[in-house]
Amino acid sequence: MKVAIATIGRRAAACLVLLLALVLPPASAEQRIDPAADQRAFQAYFRQAFPSVALNDFANGPYAVDKDMRKQWEEIMQFPPYDFALEDGKKLFETPFKNGKTYADCFPQKGIGIRQNYPYFDRQTGEVVTLDLAINRCREQNGETPLPYQVGDMAAIDAYMASTSRGKPFAIALPADPRAFAAYEKGKKFFYERRGQLNFSCASCHVQAAGKRLRGDILAPALGILASFPIYRSDWGSMGTVDRRFISCNDQVRSVAFKPEDELYRDLEYFLSYMSNGVAIAGPGTRP
Numbered sequence: 001m002k003v004a005i006a007t008i009g010r011r012a013a014a015c016l017v018l019l020l021a022l023v024l025p026p027a028s029a030e031q032r033i034d035p036a037a038d039q040r041a042f043q044a045y046f047r048q049a050f051p052s053v054a055l056n057d058f059a060n061g062p063y064a065v066d067k068d069m070r071k072q073w074e075e076i077m078q079f080p081p082y083d084f085a086l087e088d089g090k091k092l093f094e095t096p097f098k099n100g101k102t103y104a105d106c107f108p109q110k111g112i113g114i115r116q117n118y119p120y121f122d123r124q125t126g127e128v129v130t131l132d133l134a135i136n137r138c139r140e141q142n143g144e145t146p147l148p149y150q151v152g153d154m155a156a157i158d159a160y161m162a163s164t165s166r167g168k169p170f171a172i173a174l175p176a177d178p179r180a181f182a183a184y185e186k187g188k189k190f191f192y193e194r195r196g197q198l199n200f201s202c203a204s205c206h207v208q209a210a211g212k213r214l215r216g217d218i219l220a221p222a223l224g225i226l227a228s229f230p231i232y233r234s235d236w237g238s239m240g241t242v243d244r245r246f247i248s249c250n251d252q253v254r255s256v257a258f259k260p261e262d263e264l265y266r267d268l269e270y271f272l273s274y275m276s277n278g279v280a281i282a283g284p285g286t287r288p
């Protein structure tokens with residue numbers, strides 16, 4: 001009797017294994033999450049596509065890959081149009097909140113020279129925290145209202161913090177935490193997924209067509225694509241943060257854009273920044 005029950009138990013277990021094997025897709029090599037391997041392949045693709053562009057120069061987007069644009073840029077950079085924002089940003093950064101504290105009190109190293117570590121995965125809350133989100137959380141912790149994300153004071157503070165980090169290579173950490181890997185995967189999926197009426201993915205323009213012309217623009221390669229943020233764009237006539245750029249690129253393909261600092265945008269920023277590890281921060285930047 002005992003033997004019979006044991007046999008049935010074993011059979012049931014075998015059935016369950018068989019059932020699971022049918023229901024679950026096989027864990028093939030493609031499906032395993034291996035961000036380090038993704039990063040090597042991503043960087044190798046761009047180094048191969050643009051063999052004469054030095055790694056840090058990818059931070060300069062269209063100027064890294066187009067000679068004529070680069071010339072115009074060198075002229076513009078004699079009086080960088082982001083200088084006003086930079087000055088404002090320094091002042092804002094140093095002005096105490098009503099409670100007497102400052103932004104410096106919220107950040108490691110008092111906020112100086114840390115841009116390259118953002119976004120980071122916060123193991124306490126289980127989410128990706130961008131620099132801009134951290135700036136607003138700092139304000140809220142100190143009883144101030146959060147700033148609008150895409151322009152203005154946020155872009156200015158961002159510009160100042162980036163400027164103190166120039167030359168420091170992106171050093172985005174991916175902690176051994178399944179939630180961090182899940183966030184990375186979500187960002188990656190968002191980057192490669194086709195969407196909108198035009199059915200384009202981010203990669204359609206910034207990987208496959210990187211360096212090519214689209215109307216008046218030269219498409220920036222995705223490697224190092226966030227290293228110069230925030231940027232002053234002549235066609236915006238003002239500064240813009242990463243959120244502003246993500247939203248306008250979503251609009252370009254006529255797909256629904258998300259709210260600034262939406263979880264998906266933060267995961268996307270995490271993925272793109274991690275792909276760019278090793279590219280030095282060059283922000284704030286200027287663009288045509």
Ligand code: HEC
Pocket residue numbers: 060061062191200201202203204205206214217218219220221225226231245246249250252253268287
């Ligand atoms: C239809 C093509 C197209 C698609 C699709 C697209 N973009 Fe863009 N993107 C542009 C153009 C044009 C610019 C401005 C020129 C440039 O800098 O590349 C730009 C600029 C950017 C920049 C700033 C680059 C720089 O150096 O200033 C970032 C970052 C960016 N895009 C991210 C994305 C992301 C993320 C997605 C997917 C959500 C996306 N883009 C989808 C066309 C596109």
